[in-house]
Amino acid sequence: MAGKSKQTRQLLADVALRMFRDVGFEKTTMRAIASEAGVSVGNAYYYFASKDELVQELYVHVQAEHAAKAAEAVAGIKDLSGRLRAALHAGLDVMEPYHRFGAEFIATAIRPTSPVNPFSGESTAARQSSLAIFRNIVDGASPAVPKKLRGDLPELLWLGYMGVALFWVYDTSEDRHRTRKLVDGAAPLIARGLSLARIPGVSKVLDDVLSLSRSVRD
Amino acid sequence: MAGKSKQTRQLLADVALRMFRDVGFEKTTMRAIASEAGVSVGNAYYYFASKDELVQELYVHVQAEHAAKAAEAVAGIKDLSGRLRAALHAGLDVMEPYHRFGAEFIATAIRPTSPVNPFSGESTAARQSSLAIFRNIVDGASPAVPKKLRGDLPELLWLGYMGVALFWVYDTSEDRHRTRKLVDGAAPLIARGLSLARIPGVSKVLDDVLSLSRSVRD
DNA sequence: AACGATTCTTGAACACGTTCAAAAGTGGAA
């Protein structure tokens, strides 16, 4: 029965995510996951080809929650700065329970060969969903974002978000208040920086930045 | 005899670095390193507490070579753009032989608990040496960099260099020409961007960027 | 009901990084 199979798979994922959160990535062994789920080690590998794939499960989960919370948080806000700020804080909120082990996750996620890598094929769906958050932020902003930026900005903001996540991993301050401060400071700065795009000298440099960003993309 | 001890240590490091370069990080096992060096596994652990510490050896080596090559390359160049460009290309040159396993290296380096992490205590010397490269670039530039930037710019450029290294790891283009292109494009853009600092509107935003960067540093 | 094919499950086995108690070597003092 396909239902039973999906059920075992889901059980393993649930057990793994809970153990990752409670005892950390490295201390959560495949044997412990299997044992806790009441199946054999080999069976866990029947559903997940590697421990990394279980991390991928977490990545997708966190990403989905972020998309939902961000959409809600952004809904009533018009200005780009506020929208960006809200979406970033929503992301931090969702990741918070996993901060203790964020570093282990990042170390896994950064390997190009890992399915968890945000640029990998396996993560395409999650990445698109994450990109959509930032596209929505830009498209729904008023005053509107300069036309020539509207296409590239979402991807650049997403990259910035990856940077914030990296900063967050290393943030040892209480309740990650330094990361919160970074978000609170950077969001209005980015919005104000973009408004400078009208100044001729700035505009030229910006054009070159965008053109470089495009030419280097692939 | 202390000489013999140092000799074994050096032999292990040499063998490890060569194997990392030739067959990659994961495929180079501690058993293989020990065997190739003609000692036992346990003995390798007598000199290096972990496989990561051997990577640290490589990191220090690459860093020292970068410092030397960058100083030489930058010597005859006056303008910031050219100096920055030369230093970044020098870094890429030094890393090139290790590109195959750059990803595995980064995955190790990014873990806050790893000695190889560029922010770790074990890497302080290497980081300072790397920072000095960029301080030299800024201080020796003419036309001179705006005063208010001179203090923070080296560290920001160093962070940018870390970003370039990350980009390089993921760069699958032939001979990493996309990374080269990025450096060639970004260096003059940064220099031109800084020259905008004189425009009042830009200056204000810049002040806030610097102030945020400082407040968030620690 | 009975058969064959497919899906699911098992646990022993492998190679890895790492640890550690014990052995071997080394150098200086008596």
Place this chain on the structure above:
DNA sequence: TTCCACTTTTGAACGTGTTCAAGAATCGTT
């Protein structure tokens, strides 16, 4: 030389992620 403290070296053993041949359960067909 003999002894002793210290440094260096050894290899078996542990727990880990992962593989795989074998078996059990399930399903569709007759």
